Amino acid sequence: MGTAIAHSIEESRQVEQTRLDALKTAAERNKWGQFATPTPLALSLAAYAHTLMGEHPVRFLDPSIGTGSFFSALLETFAEDRLEAARGVELDPLFARAAMDLWAGQGLHVDQGDFTTQQPAPDVRFNLVIANPPYVRHHHLSGDDKERLKAKLMQSLRLDISGLAGLYCYFMLLCHDWMEKHALAIWLIPSEFMDVNYGSTVRRYLTEHVTLLHLHRFCPTDSQFADALVSSVVVAFRKAPPPPSGHSARFSFGGLIESPDTEALVPLDTLRQSHKWTQFPANPHVVKTDDLKLGDVFSIKRGLATGSNGFFILRKEDALKWQIPNQFLKPILPGPRNLQSDTIEASANGLPLVATPLFLLDCNHSEAEIEQKWPSFFEYLQQGKKQEIHSAYLASRRVPWYSQENRPPAPFLCTYMGRSRNGKHPFRFIWNRSQATAHNVYLMLYPKGPLRDALKERPELEAEIFEKLQNISQDLFISEGRVYGGGLHKVEPKELAKIPAGFLLDGLESTIRKGQQLTLVMA
Ligand SMILES: C[S@@+](CC[C@H](N)C(=O)[O-])C[C@H]1O[C@@H](n2cnc3c(N)ncnc32)[C@H](O)[C@@H]1O
Known part of the structure; x- marks a missing residue:
């Protein structure tokens, strides 16, 4: 209406x-x-x-x-x-x-x-x-x-x-x-x-x-x-x-x-x-660990969709060249091909230690204000407009068009697409120890419920969880996800959420169990 x-x-x-x-x-x-x-x-x-x-x-x-x-x-x-x-x-x-x-x-x-x-x-x-x-x-x-x-x-x-x-x-x-x-x-x-x-x-x-x-x-x-x-x-x-x-x-x-x-x-x-x-x-669902799915212990979201990565994701030198203020730049991970390791370590201020650090442009100020205060940044936006970035589908639905969806950094990521070659796992899990967010070539896994509580209490458990995620059998992925021509596989957040996850809690149950029962918030 x-x-x-x-x-x-x-x-x-x-x-x-x-x-x-x-x-x-x-x-x-x-x-x-x-x-x-x-x-x-x-x-x-x-x-x-x-x-x-x-x-x-x-x-x-x-x-x-x-x-x-x-x-x-x-x-x-x-x-x-x-x-x-x-x-x-x-x-x-x-x-x-x-x-x-x-x-x-x-x-x-x-x-x-x-x-x-x-x-x-x-x-x-x-x-x-x-x-x-x-x-x-x-x-x-x-x-x-x-x-x-x-x-x-x-x-x-x-x-x-x-x-x-x-x-x-x-x-x-x-x-x-x-x-x-x-x-x-x-x-x-x-x-x-x-x-x-x-x-x-x-x-x-x-x-x-x-x-x-x-x-x-x-x-x-x-x-x-x-x-x-x-x-x-x-x-x-x-x-x-x-x-x-x-x-x-x-x-x-x-x-x-x-x-x-x-x-x-x-x-x-x-x-x-x-x-x-x-x-x-209270205790909405008591779940036996055998029935547990990834969606029960993680909130799974697609990474953010900028609408034009070429324009909204910048290298440091470009951000400097256009004098884009730091406050409008968020660290963001490069695509999986440019990640040398599956574990992203971080600098003391949370920046990911990767070969080419990248930054997401995300600003809520009006163009008039930007023009007055940061003319060079304004010029960058005008270049974007000339390329009609602002009128493309996603950007035109955001106000202002150079602001982004809210996707806080997630400790674990999974690649959204993958190709199985020589028996290699088509999907890759990444352990993100930095404060970088990620775009939509990744799915972002935010721990929830008892898993979140356990990780808060004992952050060192992250390494264990990561190792277990990496060991998920690829058959499970392939049966939940979709296969495209040429052996290309895709997995959507809902599909990843359905993958059995009881094994994740093996050995961790005593940490995660609160009182007598394992209580989980079901997705
Ligand atoms: C949380 S915001 C919500 C605004 C709007 N209803 C919304 O949902 O987007 C609260 C609003 O209350 C206004 N406000 C603060 N103190 C107030 C008061 N004593 N009487 C009336 N409005 C007040 C603020 O200026 C602000 O605009």
Whole structure:
């Protein structure tokens, strides 16, 4: 759905978001809690809201609207005539202005100001809140602010809260008064409140004041979302007292909210008695090591697709020649043919020790800013434009076109394609001990679940795991992957994930076993 106008405003919004983000340093953005929701996640939450809203007309509120990513996602997801009212609040005048300029014509009303000081008008109540509130830590809140917020919370919900609570807790709790009865709320917040003492007020609110529907926690090693969302959880509830008995909330983990890796229903009574909610879904699957697959112990992703390696991947001398600032250059591994060894060692600052070091161009600044500050780098981009790199399929879908997907370095890589010759293994595993990322000639293997925990505790196990990966029989690969003409084999992430991996844990089980059972998060 979504009209052509809304699509084109969304494109402008993404450009505006990048421009406004670049005006502040990372420390300033931290203080304001300014981390925009990535578009795919905003769309996923809007789609989720759509499934829960039934046929009701929507009166939408976003108390920290930024440039309006959720409003945009609603326009994309709901039929145009379903949106009866839409309102956003935003403290930063630049973001408030941007949201107004972008979306006023689509029916969004924006108030510039501090949401926590505002009072809902008695006759206005919203039936849908989707919010990604500022993740401002308590030490950025003044003593006076805390007093005021605590007093307001006491007055509204008769709840006391610890002085260590971050601003996001107050946002969620104070929003209660803005919602009408049975309104749906979907909050994207840090998962910290699930386990720490200061989170007890939020946990109490969710189990005693409203009807908790679902908590979905993103897998911290999942690289599909920006870094700021690494430990985030989506909390969905209705403004209605919890049913007197028998209610369970859905707890899910990993993957997307619409297709989580694991899930379980947890009775409210269990939640009320528990101080640590990240234990749910508890022991989702107990897997016998015989049944274990690579996808159970690794998150497997294709390396990043630049759209034009020749332009976006540079040698050091070219980066120097064009005076591209270091901040826009990430180390990236050369293709497998140019790797002399299967183990990539690193320099003290994490650079891979390879014959020809390469760098990935990844920049979020606007062209106007680049032109002003780094004219030679700007000239390089213009050369790219002359070659129409910016309008090619992948680059034209990125904003700006010279930014890249987020693919943190992975400790293990597997070549994506290979040819079997003279009984040689067609696929090669690489042990990447550097901080270099990789492009899509590789699959990237990020350890997850108990394997990740074990490696964190005992990093020296990496060598053992690597050796075992190298010993995977090539027949297994070939049966899971595909064969092309001339004996060329390809293996996709999903295919690699299906390869049995019980042998990986032989001898490691005592490290990986936690308590009595080997518990694994299934893919
Ligand atoms: C995490 S961002 C989310 C923005 C947007 N909703 C999104 O999802 O992309 C939080 C936003 O809240 C704004 N903000 C910070 N403190 C605020 C306050 N006290 N009242 C209203 N907005 C605030 C920030 O400027 C920032 O734009």
